Amino acid sequence: MLNFFHAPSVLSTREAKREMTKYLYWVGCTTAYFAPQVARATKRLLEIAGIDYTILKDEVCCGFPLLLSGQTDEAKRLAEKNLDTLASLEVDALISPCPGCCRTFKQKYPKLVGELPFKIMHTSQLFEELIRNGAIKPRKLDVKVTYHDPCDLGRHLGVYEAPRNVIRAIPGVEFVEMPRNREDARCCGAGGDLRLTFPEIATTMAATRIRMDAEATGATVIVTACPSCVLTLKDGVDISQLMYETRSMEVLDLSELLLRSVEGGM
Structure with a gap:
């Protein structure tokens, strides 16, 4: 039985220590259980860049799914447990590659248990910095992406440009925006626990995103920056092909696209 409030070990653990470490890499439940390829790609990029980081040996859920389902008391209990652990770390x-986790730590924890003693960054923001300072050097990829x-x-954390800047930094990539993007982007169906509670609605929304928006770009790869979106859009591509005869498109997390570039090819 899966324990959704305790993330499994999908990486070779760097146990958190009390001495100063620059970054804590928070994997997140969805990434760990359902998109381990995103966890591993992120880890590999951190290592390529020579980043000083640690991973919690016993990472538990951030509490975001509980908050979305109205279980505030249980979410607060998890938040208090996490705060006790995180407050002892000097980072x-x-x-995190998970926007839901980032949003929870950045916006929800201050209201539940108090401010965390360090900043919260989505991995797209870190990748943008690492490319800018030369720690990550993308190589040419001949591919058309959206x-x-x-x-x-995007809507909740306001991070729109960092992922796009990472994509644009990869030589050879032809980047085409969907007709509806940024604040106007359609939800893929993964948001608000919808994928867990009403999967048929989530899948329909994902297929609509593919048919109405992604198809028009002519891209062969859909890039996103969220493990839940990766899972849902993959379903959307399959359903859209069956129902609407749309093209086959690969769905990748930003970390996967960047790693392919750094390591040399699609």
């Missing part, structure tokens, strides 16, 4: 920033804005990363 500059918590980084980008899907995750709701939690």
